Amino acid sequence: MCRSIKTLFNFDPPATEEEMRAAALQFVRKLSGFNHPSKANEAAFDRAVEDVTGAARALIESLVTTADPRDREIEAARARARTAARFGTQH
Secondary structure, X not given: OOOOOOOOXXXXXXXXXXXXXXXXXXXXXXXHOOOOOOHHHHHHHHHHHHHHHHHHHHHHHHOOOOOOOEEHHHHXXXXXXXXXXXXXXXX
């Protein structure tokens, strides 16, 4: 799966509409192979992004968990640590 797509469920504060749309856009880009579609494909591409955004919103809103919500800052720090361990630090 596309590494740019982030987990959106069970965060405090909850995922925003912009985050869901960004994840949907990355997903549609990955599926279509287009970073920016041609004019001929633009309407289908945009419709797919909107459909996937709606599906993501419905999914996130319907999921339940007993786990405590994750903290965005802690998760971001963990991601930075994984990146540093994988690629080393940049000078």
